[in-house]
Amino acid sequence: MPRQGGRHFLQIPGPTNVPDRILRAIDHPTIDHRGPDFASMAKGVLTDIRTIFKTEQPVVIYTASGTGAWEAALVNALSPGDRVLMYETGQFSTLWRNLADRLGLKPEFIPGDWRRGADAQAIEAVLAADTTHDIKAVCVVHNDTSTGITSNVSAVRQAIDNAGHPALLMVDVISSLGSIDYRHDEWGVDVTVGGSQKGLMLPPGLSFNAVSVKARIAARSARMTRSYWDWEEMIQANEKGVFPYTPGTNLLFGLRAAIDMLHEEGLDNVFARHDRHAEATRRAVNAWGLEVLCSNPEEYSSALTAVLLPEGNDADSFRKVVLENYDMSLGNGLGKVAGKVFRIGHLGDFNDLMLSGTLCGVEMGLGLAGVPHSTGGIVAAMDYLMGRRQNA
Numbered sequence: 001m002p003r004q005g006g007r008h009f010l011q012i013p014g015p016t017n018v019p020d021r022i023l024r025a026i027d028h029p030t031i032d033h034r035g036p037d038f039a040s041m042a043k044g045v046l047t048d049i050r051t052i053f054k055t056e057q058p059v060v061i062y063t064a065s066g067t068g069a070w071e072a073a074l075v076n077a078l079s080p081g082d083r084v085l086m087y088e089t090g091q092f093s094t095l096w097r098n099l100a101d102r103l104g105l106k107p108e109f110i111p112g113d114w115r116r117g118a119d120a121q122a123i124e125a126v127l128a129a130d131t132t133h134d135i136k137a138v139c140v141v142h143n144d145t146s147t148g149i150t151s152n153v154s155a156v157r158q159a160i161d162n163a164g165h166p167a168l169l170m171v172d173v174i175s176s177l178g179s180i181d182y183r184h185d186e187w188g189v190d191v192t193v194g195g196s197q198k199g200l201m202l203p204p205g206l207s208f209n210a211v212s213v214k215a216r217i218a219a220r221s222a223r224m225t226r227s228y229w230d231w232e233e234m235i236q237a238n239e240k241g242v243f244p245y246t247p248g249t250n251l252l253f254g255l256r257a258a259i260d261m262l263h264e265e266g267l268d269n270v271f272a273r274h275d276r277h278a279e280a281t282r283r284a285v286n287a288w289g290l291e292v293l294c295s296n297p298e299e300y301s302s303a304l305t306a307v308l309l310p311e312g313n314d315a316d317s318f319r320k321v322v323l324e325n326y327d328m329s330l331g332n333g334l335g336k337v338a339g340k341v342f343r344i345g346h347l348g349d350f351n352d353l354m355l356s357g358t359l360c361g362v363e364m365g366l367g368l369a370g371v372p373h374s375t376g377g378i379v380a381a382m383d384y385l386m387g388r389r390q391n392a
């Protein structure tokens with residue numbers, strides 16, 4: 001491909017655009033990770049990251065992708081052969097299930113149609129039937145990035161309580177943290193699994209476990225093999241501002257900047273910005289005459305929108321046209337919806353004009369690729385964005 005001028009549009013739902021301020025923060029000489037400067041930086045980051053998870057409990061930071069933190073959640077709190085209840089909301093829940101299976105757990109999937117979120121009533125029914133309390137954890141993906149579905153975590157908590165079941169609640173917030181409201185403590189979550197490269201606006205390379213007291217107690221008797229992922233070793237070292245091994249020092253400088261940026265804007269404003277961009281995107285999709293994959297409006301994701309193409313149109317060919325002509329990367333369909341959907345990421349460091357440019361690229365791409373659609377999606381999105389700006 002010949003070089004194209006201007007800036008590439010990275011509109012996949014993660015990794016997201018890394019703001020210059022974070023790039024500048026990472027661009028810092030690597031320092032002694034056992035020295036005093038590191039300890040004061042690390043203590044601040046380890047304390048302040050809790051405000052993003054809305055927890056007062058420890059948040060363990062791993063130098064790993066989100067998948068590592070998925071594994072960490074399971075191996076710290078569970079024992080070989082434990083039953084784990086998971087809910088199929090899309091490809092990410094499927095991958096977490098597969099990981100649990102390979103680790104020697106017994107994951108049980110409540111099947112879903114990839115168009116709706118975790119059904120709390122179905123979870124409650126399974127838990128109520130487990131009178132011997134063999135199920136040790138319930139795992140849900142808050143925002144399934146493959147389908148653009150946001151599940152109601154507080155309803156899942158309620159379901160566990162209604163069933164009077166002691167299972168731990170584990171939640172993947174890799175693509176919702178810093179984009180969609182999430183409350184680790186208030187919602188009674190035991191392990192929250194996060195990642196750096198989506199709403200936190202960082203490059204890939206850090207991931208997180210926020211850990212409840214109940215989960216830490218469970219870890220004492222949990223028998224799965226663990227070493228690198230061990231929470232207690234980390235939490236104890238972290239109290240002194242150190243890590244048991246070399247941390248991702250420069251990414252932590254970036255994380256400092258990311259936390260500051262989220263608070264300067266205000267978390268509620270960050271969430272409202274994401275809601276607004278998601279609504280504008282859906283208005284464009286409707287005007288194009290295309291369908292949003294998520295079929296329940298209460299579960300629309302504010303981080304990304306997965307769009308179904310009309311039967312007979314290959315979503316990957318469409319994405320190729322957009323990349324080659326407009327230098328924009330859109331997310332591909334994963335797993336069961338491969339080739340059928342494309343995904344527009346509208347999370348992280350993002351504003352009205354970036355969204356407008358993104359939707360322009362999609363609309364022009366639909367035209368060039370010969371996908372049947374109506375024009376006017378951009379206008380519908382702009383009308384909404386302008387109206388909301390005036391009312392704000």
Ligand SMILES: *Cc1c(COP(=O)(O)O)cnc(C)c1O
Nearest residue numbers: 065066067092143145174175195
């Ligand atoms: C991106 C993502 C993952 C996987 O994270 P990696 O950093 O690629 O390992 C898991 N779950 C969700 C919801 C994600 O969006």
